[in-house]
Amino acid sequence: xxxxxxxxxxxxxxxxxxxxxxxxxxxxxxxxxxxxxxxxxxxxxxxxxxxxxxxxxxxxxxxxxxxxxxxxxxxxxxxxxxxxxxxxxxxxxxxxxxxxxxxxxxxxxxxxxxxxxxxxxxxxxxxxxxxxxxxxxxxxxxxxxxxxxxxxxxxxxxxxxxxxxxxxxxxxxxxxxxxxxxxxxxxxxxxxxxxxxxxxxxxxxxxxxxxxxxxxxxxxxxxxxxxxxxxxxxxxxxxxxx
Numbered sequence: 249x250x251x252x253x254x255x256x257x258x259x260x261x262x263x264x265x266x267x268x269x270x271x272x273x274x275x276x277x278x279x280x281x282x283x284x285x286x287x288x289x290x291x292x293x294x295x296x297x298x299x300x301x302x303x304x305x306x307x308x309x310x311x312x313x314x315x316x317x318x319x320x321x322x323x324x325x326x327x328x329x330x331x332x333x334x335x336x337x338x339x340x341x342x343x344x345x346x347x348x349x350x351x352x353x354x355x356x357x358x359x360x361x362x363x364x365x366x367x368x369x370x371x372x373x374x375x376x377x378x379x380x381x382x383x384x385x386x387x388x389x390x391x392x393x394x395x396x397x398x399x400x401x402x403x404x405x406x407x408x409x410x411x412x413x414x415x416x417x418x419x420x421x422x423x424x425x426x427x428x429x430x431x432x433x434x435x436x437x438x439x440x441x442x443x444x445x446x447x448x449x450x451x452x453x454x455x456x457x458x459x460x461x462x463x464x465x466x467x468x469x470x471x472x473x474x475x476x477x478x479x480x481x482x483x484x485x486x487x488x489x490x
Contacts, residue, residue, distance in 0.1 A: 249279055249477045250360060252287060255446035256469040259454045261426060262462030268294035268301035269424055269467040272309040274316050283477075284321040286359030288313060291469050293352040293371050293424040295398060304340055304351040308399050311336045312355060325357050325364035326409050333366050333399070333407045340400030350400035354385060354422050361476035363420065365410045369398045372428050374436060375412065376419040381437035384410045392429060419446075420471040423453075426464035430457040446470045 260267040273289045276282035292308045294301025315332045333353065340351065352369025365373045370387040386408065388397035399405060414420075419440045428436070431453060439456070443449035450468050457466045 250282055250358060251474040252358065253446055253472040253474055254470060255450050257450040257454050258467040261465050262458055264465055266302060267465045268305055269465045270305035270309045271467055271469050272313050274313050285319065286357050288316045288355060288357050289422060289469055289471055290353065290355040291371055291422040291424065291467055295350045300347060300349040301351065304349045304400055307343060308336050308340055308351050308353050311339050325359060325362065326411055329355060329357060329364055329366040329409055330407045334405055337399050337405035341403055344400050350398040353399045356420055356422060358414065360479045361413055363412055363414050366407050368405060368407065369395050371424045374421040376421060376437045376440045379437060379441055381433040392425060414473045414476060416473055416475055418473040422469040424465065424467045426466040427453060427457045427468055430461040440470055446472055
């Protein structure tokens with residue numbers, strides 16, 4: 249069955265007096281739940297200032313986790329994440345009430361041997377495999393701190409999703425721009441891939457971003473695939489592969 253190791257770390261950085269990032273996850277309680285729902289990981293980087301960004305990021309992640317846990321069994325991951333992101337967007341848009349409060353959001357759901365990533369904004373998801381990091385998301389930004397898409401800024405949200413098969417040894421890294429603007433992909437791959445302990449890898453990445461920049465909040469969530477359950481699909485039904 250699918251087995252994962254994971255760790256997360258968030259730091260305000262050297263220039264901010266508060267942290268507008270928020271991280272969360274949902275871990276299946278049983279093997280059956282792992283097959284019917286899977287694992288969810290999410291990271292948000294709030295926008296709006298005056299602590300409103302902090303409200304938006306936390307509300308977005310908590311709402312996403314709540315909706316994921318209440319989702320119907322076996323709903324296909326791509327449509328599921330798209331639907332949940334749009335619900336979260338409407339929730340944050342209502343909370344903002346015209347204040348400009350919004351947030352980036354990147355999330356990854358894993359089930360069997362598949363991962364689906366959804367995002368809005370410039371928080372990223374990387375796949376680290378064989379010593380190289382591949383960016384699985386596309387920044388929705390014209391420049392740093394100038395987003396073209398975010399959760400809660402508009403009533404309707406266009407959601408980008410990416411689906412891939414995962415194999416044992418893969419590491420997925422969710423991070424905000426406070427990390428990926430300071431630490432290049434090659435170093436993210438090297439650090440996330442070499443540490444046997446993901447909490448140590450997360451600490452090294454955050455420390456390095458603070459040394460290089462530190463002008464923004466810095467957050468990272470690392471997920472290592474230890475084993476998978478290989479499956480195929482036929483007419484929408486899952487069958488196990490030997």
